[in-house]
Every structure is written in C-alpha cells, then in structure tokens.
Amino acid sequence: MRTFGKAALAALFASTAFLAACDANDGPAEEAGQKVDNAIEKITPDSKGPMEEMGEDMDNAYDNAQESVEDMKDAAETN
Template identity: 40%
Template sequence: MKSRNILSALLIALGLTLAGCAEDQGPAEEAGENIDESMERAGDEIEGATDEMGDTLEEAGDNMEQSTDN
C-alpha cells in the first residue's frame, strides 16, 4: 500500500514536471527572450565597434611613430 502511494506521488510529480515544460510560451517569456536577443546583438555590435576603434587607434599610433622617426 505504501509503495503504491509513493508511485502515485511520483507519477503526479512527473506529470506536473512535463506539463511545466510545454512549448507554449506566455507573453512575458517571449518578451524576455526578445530582450535577451536584443542585448546579445547590442553586445556584439559594441564589441565590433570597439575592435574597429582599437584598430584605428593602433594605426594612428603607428603613423605618429613613423612621422616622428623621420
């Protein structure tokens, strides 16, 4: 009898767990995912811009060094 109750409880818990993993997303979850994607794209754009700026500054420094060597 006791093992039957435990088995029933485990099956109910499994059912609730699987129901919580449904593919349907609510509007808040969709909005959160959109925000995450936007932040990731913004981070990528900022990283690209800082890399480009660093390259430009390095090139400017090299040009200054060459002009002062002459």
C-alpha cells in the first residue's frame, strides 16, 4: 500500500507541474490562431475554424487533466 501512495504522490506532483505550465494568458500562437479563425469565419461564417476546434480540444484536455489531479488528490487524502 505504501508503494501505491508513493506512486499516487508522484503522479500528483507531475500533474501539478503540468497544470502549472498551462497559463490562461493568450500567447502569440493563440492570437495568431484567432486571427486565422477570424479570417476563415469571414469566408465561411457558419463553421468553426480549424484553430478554434484545436483550441477547444486543448481546453478539454486541460479540464480533463485538472479533474484527474483533483481525483488523485482526493484519493491520496482518503488513504
């Protein structure tokens, strides 16, 4: 059981480091992606641009990682 606790703790630290690297500020790549999306929306206003879809996928991945960290944190606290 101690090995599991150590592994869970290591996973928690790794996940925390991953989440700390994610920043809410828009960087130059995201701003460029938004410009591409805006240009594509002017051509095809009814559909999402590929960069917007990729951004949404990244948002979903971030949310899933955050939930996983919370789950691991809860699991570590119950042991």
